[in-house]
Amino acid sequence: MANNIPNRQAMCEALIELAQEDRDIMVLASDSRGSAAMAPFVKQFPEQFVETGIAEQNIVGIAAGLAHSGKKPFVTSPACFLSMRSIEQVKVDVAYSATNVKLVGISGGVSYGALGMSHHSLQDIAVTRAIPGLTIILPADRHETRKMTQALAKHEGGTYVRIGRNPVEDVYESDDYDFQIGKAVVMKPGSDVTLIGTGETVRIALDAAKLLEEAGIGARVLNMHTIKPLDEEAIIAAAKETGAIVTLEEHSIFGGLGAAVAEVTSTNIPVPLRILGIPDEPAIAGKTAEIFAHYGLTADNVQKLASELVKAKVKQV
């Protein structure tokens, strides 16, 4: 169904509700309140908002200091800068010092597709995954963004969240479902192959599963909203019960969701695995859908890959 509400707006609405109850909730922006869709929050809670100007190292350091003093800061800054320019502050001031800072990378992945590699964030999962102590979440739609924001307000600990700029089609009908940090959601049962998506690629996985179903292949769809801590149990169960996995991510094929899944399967239950993402090159310019199509992040291509995997699996047996 068509949806006009981007995840950033859903997050702002959730934060406004939370901030009414909890005066320690704060939003920080690096001249990014507009792109983070946080203007309504700023208007309603000016005292709970901190502007740092275009200074991404500073915004993370300040947030760490605020958190150390009992505040619950949500840093909203473009993912491409937040996960790169300020990564040492993320590593030391947030993860190492164990401060309760929520880092929200906005306009993530190829949201700024036409602006070039400087504005793409396709390494953020790889970088943040290697930092001990960080939680990493990519919500799939506006409902999950809302659930996640509510969960994060209660969750103690440094967290990196990535959300995109544009509205994404819903994968949930409402926010009436069980969201738990670190627990994958089975979006659709299936026993022939598993499609694992995170963030905006969950929708693609669901669409591909539908095509596979029409072709007589039962695809399980896992929404791996939390990349760290990773739901290893759900991955091992998927490998055991379906025997083949395709991962889909708006990220470099190095070090992201696919790599994380491979680390689990290769040491526990090796199964055929295909990692679908952005290859090791500066991503081509264009709109998100165009870029996804270029690199095969489409329902059609996933269906094709998954069908091949299922065939190969049958041959092996």
Place this chain on the structure above:
Amino acid sequence: MATVAELQIKSLQIRADLLRLIHNAKMGHTGGSLSNTDILTALYYEIMKHDPARPKWAERDRFIASKGHSVESLWCILADLGYFPKEELATYCQFGTRLIGHPNNKVAGIEMNTGALGHGLAISVGMALAAKKDSKAYRVFCLMGDGEQAEGSVWEAAMAGAHYKLDNLIGFVDRNRLQISGNTEDVMGIDPLDRKWEAFGWHVKQVNGHDFGELLETLRAVPEQTGKPTLVILNTTKGKGVSFAENQPEWHHHVPNEEQLRLAVAELEAASAAIRAAEEERGTNG
């Protein structure tokens, strides 16, 4: 209230302690720790509101060691004050220790993990901002190195401190003019440091960083200007208190051998004895 003489004697004791620490571990930042011992002594034994029995006390003043590598003086002071047992100092930089070569917040009395230069002031801005938001009276003291002034992030934080009018924030620059490769002005010039900080909106003071009279007078008067953070340039000597280590760049992390330790401790004890004698004489005359 501690007297200048008491603080002088304390800082000489801490210097001897830190030299033993570094000698035993065979590693450490000797020069920088000797140059910041006096400001730390002034803060921890006189200026800051803190309680070793309640390290998380909400109203405590905060200290952030942005030049985290000069941690040896800090470890010795925290142990001396009872934040952790003195015996634990023997584990400094040993396998599995909490007392590593940089501040570690697993130890009571340490607020944040530091060590990567250019981080402390932004953290301090956040803490000072939180105090303002919560109408709390605590202050935040942040010690930076002079070599550290080359980090761009220092200046991002400087802008924010002035922008948010954080007069509860006091920054220090340990201006000993030496960094690991040589004179700061040869490596990457940072002068005129006072005018730079003034241009960034801070109230700037210059003091002799080894003169407790000047240090206390300045720190008791902070903030002199409402609505402005304060930056105190501590004119110091790297290696201060040990004649053969003073102003020697190689003593940045040179480790004293047995003989050097003996000589250094003898110098420090002689200085301490001289202060005691002068005090006694003053007491007799007065």
